[in-house]
Amino acid sequence: MKYIYLICFGIIAINKIKCHVTDRTKNGGMSETLTTQLPADNDTRNIIIKETSDKKHESPEKVQDGDNSVYLDDVLFAMKNQNWTGEEQPCLDHIYRLLYGLQNFTLWAVYEWDAQASEPQGLLFGNRYQLGNFDQCMHAPWAKKQPELKTKYCLADIVLERTDRNVRRKVEKLHYPYQSALDFIEHRPPHTRPLNDLTWGACVPSACAPSTVERLLAVMLARSHLGAAGMRANISITEPCQSSDDEREYDALFYTFFGVMGSITVICLICTYLNCRQKELDPDSRKSGFIKAFCLKENALDLLRMKKEGIEVFYGIRFFTICLIVLDHQIGISNSGPISDGLLSDQEIQTPLGLLILHDDLFVDTFFLLSGFLTITNMAKFKRMPNPLFIILKRYIRLIVAFAVVIFYVCAVYPHTGTGPLWIRGAGHDTELCRKNWWVNLLMLHNYIDTENMCIIQSWYIPCDFHFFVVTVLVYCIYRRLPNLGLIIAAVLTVAALVVPGVVNYMYDLSPVQLFTFEFLKDPRASREFNETYIKSHTRFAAYLVGFYSGYIFVTYSSKGNLNRISRKWSILGTCSALTLMLVVMVLGSMFLWRSYHPLEGAVYAALNRPAWACGVALIVLCCSFGHVPLVKGFLSWYPWVPLSRLSYGLYLTHSLLISRSVFITRNPQHNDHFEALISTVGVIFWGCIAALLLWLLAEAPANKLLALCLKRRIKRIMHLEASPVAVSPNTSMSTVPTGSGHLNDNLPDTIYFSSKI
Incomplete structure (x- = not known):
């Protein structure tokens, strides 16, 4: 019996295999000519497809079995029951051909449909961007030979709304699995991204208008799992669709940028060669000064010079501050772009790590402190004050030259450096705003004029720093001539700098701090706090004044020649106290995100948090300058930080362009990984320093030296007209220590000669 059962089982298995092979042969048969026939009611639309090839094509039988066919039939049925206009007919014909081609599994139809997400995925986990396959849509192999099959890529913004009239219950348990998905989607904790918003990338026929694409996406969304509960979708396409035929024209601005920068490069190379070959040129000749101003070797050596004036810790503080700012921007800009786990990223804001990140804008106040500190240390060197207009002009040139080159690059070259689903929305928008408001930036007024299109x-930091410099220089000049009046003005400015931020915050009922949450990162220019308080000079002056006064303390006690005034014990204690103060200020600011508070409490914190942070940094500087803090002082004064710190200004100008480009060219949502963020930050810092080095060698250093040369010659002419000229000794030179806020080299001429007329 056992053998009989085995024989029967073998016969049955052979028959099943034979039948399976026979079925595959029948369904897989090829024919030389294929005709995709449509129902009779569509004959009037002339959408019967006939495709012929030399040898083989797909099966003439439709692939109609399975859920996919049901889905396509459902979409086709919904499309037929729409009210279409005559202008939409070419697009509609192509869509019908596409759907019937999908039923036959025709290559071009499957290729086109496969380039987009047929329905949103991961939306409940914060995956807002459903981008599909951008390159597959844009670069179909037959796009040039078959123009009727051309496609384009469109981005549609969709907001899902409930249509049911059921009582909406408060979500008590966010992750309770048996609650309604509608309640979960609709629930939005404060400062998190909405789960009912998505951006959908659609690969559609090139003949389709945006309104037709919106209706097509509405049909597809209604047949998806998100349409099962009858959610209403508000769909809008507000930006031009991208096509492979869209060639970016290199306009005159593009060629002008490379012409100007190429000419400057040639001049620098020639001057470098002449300066190296002619080392004994007459130092008083104009030719010598011009050649040295553009000499790459001389300008590179300026980056390596370390000035020992007792505040060498500035080098390390400056460089690590800009590194932390780059890290914050890397995390923030990446989280505002396509990520697959936005829900987890939003939940991290209430973790200890989130408390250390959300209020990291305090790092910028470190730069304000350094700038104010060095302003007074340089001004205090003069026995007689020169014309303040010369000082202000030198400062303006120092800040504006590199800034102007970066603006020029954004307007002319930046839009040609990448492609992607979000490229027009991101890089294109930034370029448009720079072409519109470049002149406001050059006037140092863009933190007040048209800030929503900055x-x-x-x-925004640059005009603030310049405004602070101008005010403090003028007040200090008044103080040197009329001490009592200068002290009164300084007292009024100090009180105003402390009070105004709190008053503005209280009057407009704003958040005490600018928290880097999703709604801010998505569009910083549209943030109310950003426009009212964050970027305004009159609300950010306090940290600069703290630096100015702490610099005055340093000048007063260091002028006696003895810097070792604080014992090691008190230096360490002061540094630890400063770090504790800074940590408390940062954490308290982040806690405003999720706790309730009285408006008056918020106003007090808004007024005091930034000067308190600056006091912490100033205390560290003074403890390291007048005392000895083991490891800290030696590490921050390490020589390799010298050239890197002098590149901080250029890195500040360029790093956001590098980060934004990597986000705007993203094809697919990325996983938010902390280690990956660190790696990306290191890359941005490296290439940003390379860009900053080029800015320094080709633009900043030559401009600074040419201005110094012009000022010296002008002053010498004045000296010849004076009866008794007075020269300033080298000890009262106007050389300055660089800072990350823009003091990256000498802010003023190395030696100034002035007379009583200046």
Whole structure:
């Protein structure tokens, strides 16, 4: 019996295999000519497809079995029951051909449909961007030979809304698995991304208008799992669709940029060669000064010079501050772009790590402190004050030259450096704003004029620093001539700098701090706090004044020649106290995100948090300068930080362009990984320093030296007209220590000669 059962089982198995092979042969048969026939009611639309090839094509039988066919039939049925206009007919014909081609599994139809997400995925986990396959849509192999099959890529913004009238219950347990998915999607904790918003990338026929694409996506979304509960979708396409036929024209601005920068490069190379070959040129000749100003070797050596004036810790503080700013921007800009786990990223804001990140804008106040500190240390060197207009002009040139080159690059070259689903939305928008408001930036007024269309968002810092410099220089000049009046003005400015931020915060009922949450990162220019308080000079002056006064303390006690005034014990204790103060200020600011508070409490914190942070940094500087803090002082004064710190300004100008480009060219959502963020940050810092080095060698250093040369010659002419000229000794030179806020080299001429007329 056992053998009989085995024989029967073998016969049955052979028959099943034979039948399976026979079925595959029948269904897989090829024919030389294929005709995709449509139902009779569509004959009037002339969408019967006939495709012929030399040898082989796909099966003439439709692939109609399975859920996919049901889905396609459902979409086709919904499309037929729409009210279409005559202008939409070419697009509609192509869509019908596409759907019937999908039923036959025709290559071009499957290729086109496969380039987009048929329905959103991962939306409940914060995956807002459903981008599909951008390159597959844009670069079909037959796009040039078969123009009727051309496609384009469109981005649609969709907001899902509930249509049911059921009582909406408060979500008590966010992750309770048996609650309604509608309640979960609709629930949005404060400062998190909405789960009912998505951006959908659609690969559609090139003949389709945006309104037709919106209706097509509405049909597809209604047949997806998100349409099962009858959610209403508000769909809008607000930007031009991208096509492979869209060639970016290199306009006159593009060629002008490379012409100007190429000419400067040639001049620098020639001057470098002449300066190296002619070492004994007459130092008083104009030719010598011009050649040295453009000499790459001389300008590179300026980066390596370390000035020992007792505040060498500035080098390390400056460089690590800009590194932390780059890290914050890397995390923030990446989280605002396509990521697959946005829900987890939003939940991290209430973790200890989130408390250390959300209020990291305090790092910028470190730069304000350094700038104010060095302003007074340089001004205090003069026995007689020169014309303040010369000092202000030198400062303006120092800040504006590199800034102007970066703006020029954004307007002319930046839009040609990448492609991607979000490229037009991101890089194109930034370029448009810079071409519109570049002149406001050059006037140092872009933190007050048309701030919602600001060119280069992080550049708000530059006019603030310049405004602070102008005010403090003028007040100090008044103080040197009329001490009592100068002290009164300084007292009024100090009180105003402390009070105004709190008053503005209280009057407009704003958040005490600018928290880097999703709604801010998505569009910083549209943030109310950003425009009212964060970027305004009159609300950010306090940290600069703390630096100014702490610098005055340093000048007063260091002028006696003895810097060792604080014992090691008190130096360590002061440094630890400063770090504790800074940590408390940062954490308290982040806690405003999720706790309730009285408006008056928020106003007090808004007024005091930034000067308190600056006091912490100033205390560290003074403890290291007048005492000895083991490891800290030696590490921050390490020589390799010298050239890197002098490149901080250029890195500040360029790093956001590198980060934004990597986000705007993203094809697919990325996983938010901390280690990957660190790696990306290191890369941005490296290439940003390379860009900053080029800015320094080709633009900043030559401009500074040419201005110094012009000022010296002008002053010498004045000296010849004076009866008794007075020269300033080298000890009262106007050389300055660089800072990350823009003091990256000498802010003023190396030696100034002035007379009583200046």
